[in-house]
Amino acid sequence: MSYIIQTKELSKLFKKTAAVDKLNLNVTKGDIYGFIGQNGSGKTTTIRMLLNLIKPSGGTVELFSETVSGGNIYRHLKKIGAIIETPGFYLNLSGEENLDIHRIMMDIPDRSSVDRALKLVGLSDQKGKKTQQYSLGMKQRLGIARALLHDPELLILDEPTNGLDPQGIVEIRDMLVNISKQGKTILISSHILSEIEKMVSRIGILHNGKLLEESSREDFRKKCGQSIQYRVSEPDKAAELIKKLVNGADISVNEDLVTLRITESDNNGKIIKLLVENDIEVKESKVIQASLEDYFIKLTGGSGHV
Amino acid sequence: MYKLLTLEFRKLKGTFLNILIPVTFLAPLILVLIQYASDQKTSLSDIITNSSVFIQMISLACVVISGCYITTREYKSNMMPYLAITPNSMARILFCKFILLFLETFLLQLAIFGALLCVNTVLNGFDGIIAFRFLTTGLLSTLFLSCLIPAIAFIALWRQSFAGSSIIFLVFFMFTYPFTFMSYGYIFPQLVPVILVSKFLGNGRCAQISYKSGIVVLSVTFAVFLYLSIRSVKKKG
Numbered sequence: 001m002s003y004i005i006q007t008k009e010l011s012k013l014f015k016k017t018a019a020v021d022k023l024n025l026n027v028t029k030g031d032i033y034g035f036i037g038q039n040g041s042g043k044t045t046t047i048r049m050l051l052n053l054i055k056p057s058g059g060t061v062e063l064f065s066e067t068v069s070g071g072n073i074y075r076h077l078k079k080i081g082a083i084i085e086t087p088g089f090y091l092n093l094s095g096e097e098n099l100d101i102h103r104i105m106m107d108i109p110d111r112s113s114v115d116r117a118l119k120l121v122g123l124s125d126q127k128g129k130k131t132q133q134y135s136l137g138m139k140q141r142l143g144i145a146r147a148l149l150h151d152p153e154l155l156i157l158d159e160p161t162n163g164l165d166p167q168g169i170v171e172i173r174d175m176l177v178n179i180s181k182q183g184k185t186i187l188i189s190s191h192i193l194s195e196i197e198k199m200v201s202r203i204g205i206l207h208n209g210k211l212l213e214e215s216s217r218e219d220f221r222k223k224c225g226q227s228i229q230y231r232v233s234e235p236d237k238a239a240e241l242i243k244k245l246v247n248g249a250d251i252s253v254n255e256d257l258v259t260l261r262i263t264e265s266d267n268n269g270k271i272i273k274l275l276v277e278n279d280i281e282v283k284e285s286k287v288i289q290a291s292l293e294d295y296f297i298k299l300t301g302g303s304g305h306v
Numbered sequence: 307m308y309k310l311l312t313l314e315f316r317k318l319k320g321t322f323l324n325i326l327i328p329v330t331f332l333a334p335l336i337l338v339l340i341q342y343a344s345d346q347k348t349s350l351s352d353i354i355t356n357s358s359v360f361i362q363m364i365s366l367a368c369v370v371i372s373g374c375y376i377t378t379r380e381y382k383s384n385m386m387p388y389l390a391i392t393p394n395s396m397a398r399i400l401f402c403k404f405i406l407l408f409l410e411t412f413l414l415q416l417a418i419f420g421a422l423l424c425v426n427t428v429l430n431g432f433d434g435i436i437a438f439r440f441l442t443t444g445l446l447s448t449l450f451l452s453c454l455i456p457a458i459a460f461i462a463l464w465r466q467s468f469a470g471s472s473i474i475f476l477v478f479f480m481f482t483y484p485f486t487f488m489s490y491g492y493i494f495p496q497l498v499p500v501i502l503v504s505k506f507l508g509n510g511r512c513a514q515i516s517y518k519s520g521i522v523v524l525s526v527t528f529a530v531f532l533y534l535s536i537r538s539v540k541k542k543g
Binding site for chain 2: 088
């Protein structure tokens with residue numbers, strides 16, 4: 001398997017506190033990798049180590065299947081586009097001038113790459129405006145344009161949807177999915193799980209500097225599980241009947257709602273039949289997919305407010 | 307290197323330096339002309355000599371403010387990580403900033419002493435000796451002030467703030483200013499350009515310090531802070 005990013009026992013200590021603790025991250029080519037964790041979990045520190053902005057206290061970083069060292073980092077950086085925390089710009093210059101400065105610094109001879117990048121993020125009309133007049137959302141878009149400017153193989157985006165309105169978030173999400181279809185690999189960190197969930201192919205959950213889980217979105221979905229909710233006339237009686245039918249059923253009752261946590265919905269027909277036969281009116285029945293957010297909170301012991 | 311230097315010039319667009327530099331150029335000229343207009347018994351050349359300390363102080367203040375701004379602007383606008391992830395070393399970027407500051411100092415000194423020479427020529431006719439002295443003063447002033455550029459950059463990198471670093475440098479200068487006219491004033495590197503240039507222009511109050519001591523202090527300051535600033539920018543990149 002071809003890994004674009006692989007870390008081995010990557011650690012970062014600030015004084016005696018481990019911001020990142022023996023992290024083994026595996027991002028394969030073409031992935032949209034969601035790097036999830038609450039604020040202060042070590043996401044940005046990890047990203048800064050991947051980009052050689054800070055030195056790890058231990059472990060190694062491999063980019064494009066090559067261990068990163070002082071000697072080869074500049075070669076790798078040419079293949080990476082990044083947003084690190086908040087996107088910074090020369091506020092006295094326009095968006096176009098900022099991108100042109102970055103173009104020259106990245107040794108890109110093609111001047112039209114600036115216009116292409118601005119068009120891609122929908123800022124062509126605002127390119128002449130000074131960046132100090134840009135809204136936060138516009139700055140985020142310009143940051144993405146800068147990250148895409150040199151057509152990188154790998155995009156590392158630290159909270160790229162911060163400050164964007166809902167429509168902007170959807171647009172960026174669609175854009176990243178399209179970019180990924182071109183064979184590019186994307187590592188995207190966020191603490192807003194609902195955003196990540198809809199676009200990623202793999203997910204890594206970071207908590208207190210440790211990678212708690214890493215697998216594909218489908219695997220996570222399976223782990224998240226489902227539940228069936230029944231709105232019934234006699235909820236306590238219904239719960240007792242379901243318990244008898246389904247061995248070890250995880251049932252909760254709330255007003256007229258009976259919720260059964262399941263791994264498969266095969267029993268649903270049998271349950272409804274059973275309830276009806278016992279003169280319980282079933283007003284509504286629906287299957288609910290547990291969100292990644294619920295799973296995250298469960299995984300982090302309820303401390304992960306995301 | 308050339309392209310990075312060009313970018314440093316481009317980044318100056320729309321900044322307050324576009325006002326500061328002309329003001330720094332005009333201030334000594336206006337001061338000298340006002341003094342000449344109010345006291346025509348003294349020759350213009352003597353007025354320039356007497357005002358040499360003030361002229362150098364203005365130039366130093368301009369270099370400090372420009373240096374702190376140019377070095378810290380990437381911190382203020384959160385651009386440091388974005389510079390660090392381009393295939394250019396931070397030391398090279400810093401070196402370009404030094405060259406930019408050197409060129410700014412050179413042009414400023416040339417403009418100040420060139421303008422004073424022009425005024426002197428208009429008022430008193432061309433004098434080859436004065437012309438040579440003014441132009442040499444401009445060059446010496448450029449060299450002496452440039453020796454302080456790494457120290458200014460180091461303080462700016464340490465504080466990572468334009469206002470904080472320029473205030474530290476200028477307040478330190480103000481507190482040590484009285485030593486300008488003392489025989490051991492050269493121990494404060496920031497005073498040395500003021501002292502040596504004034505001495506070269508014939509200002510008697512600065513005559514007691516030898517060129518040798520001043521140049522040694524400036525050279526050591528340049529070397530030490532060049533090393534420290536490059537080390538600092540590599541660490542903080």
